[in-house]
């Protein structure tokens with residue numbers, strides 16, 4: 001396009017634009033004269049101006065030589081073609097090229113729908129798509145996408161297609177692929193295919209459900225997403241116990257629950273008909289309906305003698321019905337034989353020695369049919385009571401008495417007896433427990449005291465000489481197994497009772513360790529978990545497997561790294577002490593590991609841990625008989641230690657360990673916590689010459705360090721109190737000084753709630769100021785045995801004896817009812833200084849004071865009213 005200004009000769013008619021027209025037509029109909037050269041019929045598209053013009057002044061080239069490009073839009077067009085006309089009205093120009101084209105949106109697959117090639121007639125055009133194979137329009141709507149005028153699809157399209165069941169979206173929502181074998185998709189939707197649930201499978205692609213493998217089922221209500229399950233295996237070990245005409249059936253869970261939690265049982269009963277053949281049971285009554293039983297037991301009554309009953313117990317679950325095969329169950333035949341002897345009762349001890357027990361029992365009552373029911377003989381079953389896996393022994397005897405021999409000394413034996421008639425064995429009696437005598441128990445301890453007490457210093461000197469002599473012998477001694485040898489350095493007192501040797505009397509304490517503790521190969525020990533913190537390092541549970549022996553759980557005390565030689569000696573001294581003791585109520589030393597790091601002490605494992613925390617965790621859960629049983633064990637262990645001349649000094653429930661059979665064992669033979677600079681445990685208070693657990697310690701031991709077996713008896717009394725109060729802290733939150741003052745003023749701990757009076761009396765005996773008046777452990781064991789043999793004596797508690805309700809301080813105090821005011825009473829019992837405290841707390845009348853008997857009372861020495869659990 002020429003610039004007009006540079007072509008003045010063109011004059012005023014010169015133009016720098018031209019007009020574009022078009023004429024739509026369905027066929028090539030135009031001639032020179034048709035259509036007429038004028039707007040309408042021609043339709044004007046636009047007047048087109050050039051962006052750059054060419055100048056004639058010779059300055060051609062560069063930008064001015066650029067051709068102009070214009071894009072013009074025609075339409076809308078309905079006809080199949082059109083003519084174009086360029087109207088030049090005075091411009092000097094040249095049309096170099098004309099391109100005619102249109103735009104369209106290409107066919108596309110998106111959002112699980114395919115959209116056709118679409119020409120955008122107008123600014124945007126909506127195109128309807130169709131769902132791809134395996135997809136369907138949701139809510140019956142077809143998906144829509146918009147094609148823009150520039151040939152681009154407007155996104156997003158309204159996606160209304162979703163994959164059907166058995167197919168899942170793939171490749172950016174462009175297709176619905178069939179679920180591969182091993183997976184499934186249960187319904188239409190956007191969720192992907194899922195792996196088949198356990199015990200089900202899909203073998204071909206596109207599964208909407210996974211079918212159960214052979215032998216597995218789904219119950220009617222189970223969703224298709226649930227795993228396939230199977231009926232349970234049979235119940236196991238059905239046992240029956242006959243009691244008159246009633247049978248109690250009891251069985252164990254099936255080994256395989258079939259993978260379901262809706263297990264139940266059904267008991268089917270048939271009886272053997274007189275004419276032969278089995279018929280459904282008649283005239284029996286069931287405590288519960290024998291179908292859909294959740295519990296693993298059932299009582300059936302009304303059994304008739306001589307009839308054979310067959311009980312079949314089936315284990316069933318939700319798929320038992322779906323499964324065609326009938327459940328087999330376990331079965332058991334039961335007959336009441338009227339001629340079986342009755343259960344034996346009344347087993348009594350006639351005599352006992354260190355290795356035998358003579359017993360007698362009642363002859364069972366006359367059976368209904370004397371011809372067949374006469375007792376032919378008895379079977380006696382007996383075993384060691386405190387053993388975890390005892391060896392059960394049997395003995396037969398024609399008479400209603402026998403002697404069990406070759407028993408171990410001072411060991412409890414459980415005994416059961418049953419009678420046999422021609423018809424067979426009757427039921428076993430309940431378990432009765434008897435104990436063999438100790439090896440000369442009476443002589444052991446008194447002898448020591450006799451030596452020390454009457455013969456005095458001279459004899460002690462002789463003893464020391466003997467110790468030295470024997471120590472010398474030991475140096476040349478052989479390396480015998482500690483359990484079986486009479487260790488050099490120990491004397492025999494009475495029969496076989498050895499004296500304890502303080503490992504620190506050895507020139508080299510390591511020698512004591514070698515003497516009393518077995519060295520265990522570190523590879524035999526497997527540590528499993530930390531169970532506590534000891535004085536010197538962690539306490540762990542683990543397993544000990546010595547080749548050729550059964551694997552056992554053990555407790556492993558470790559000595560943490562960075563120890564001094566002295567700490568190592570103190571740590572191992574516990575093993576040297578423990579290794580000298582062999583008693584069922586003393587923690588048993590397995591051995592030590594000293595030539596490997598870390599140094600370890602290995603003992604038997606006590607599943608229930610320390611007694612104090614065990615009781616607190618099981619508050620109120622044990623009967624007095626059980627508690628007395630525990631106390632008896634502790635007393636028996638202490639009796640043994642006293643016989644060995646060992647003074648424990650730290651007898652407390654925290655130092656008693658409990659195993660899974662509730663057997664209590666004395667532990668903690670370490671000395672370090674008594675040493676002045678040792679632990680920082682507040683239980684142990686620094687006193688002149690060492691640390692002392694004040695609340696557990698006898699006054700003479702606190703005052704002038706007089707530690708004896710009699711001071712251990714005081715501690716035992718405190719343990720009794722801890723046990724009977726299920727782990728309560730002795731003297732609650734009183735300060736140590738208040739405890740010392742209260743004891744000095746003859747205050748003693750009151751009976752714990754529901755504590756049998758006899759036990760509290762025994763505690764008070766242990767807390768006698770005069771140590772010679774305290775009972776010895778032998779006497780304590782006998783007293784407890786007496787209570788165990790006569791459980792009725794444990795039923796009497798302080799609470800049931802209002803007349804003898806314990807006054808606060810001691811039994812000499814007059815009863816409050818003889819005073820006219822609380823203040824007067826307090827003065828009379830030398831507690832006048834608490835009058836103010838009582839008044840402040842509102843305890844101004846006796847009726848108020850009586851109400852608070854178990855709640856509050858004053859603490860000696862301070863004039864405070866504090867929570868108190870005792871009785872006034």
Ligand code: AMP
Pocket residue numbers: 531532533534535539555587603604605606607609610654657667668
């Ligand atoms: P000790 O250093 O002996 O007081 O042990 C610390 C803690 O470890 C105890 O209070 C128990 O909880 C636990 N413990 C020690 N020995 C044993 C064992 N033989 N069996 C189970 N637990 C134990």
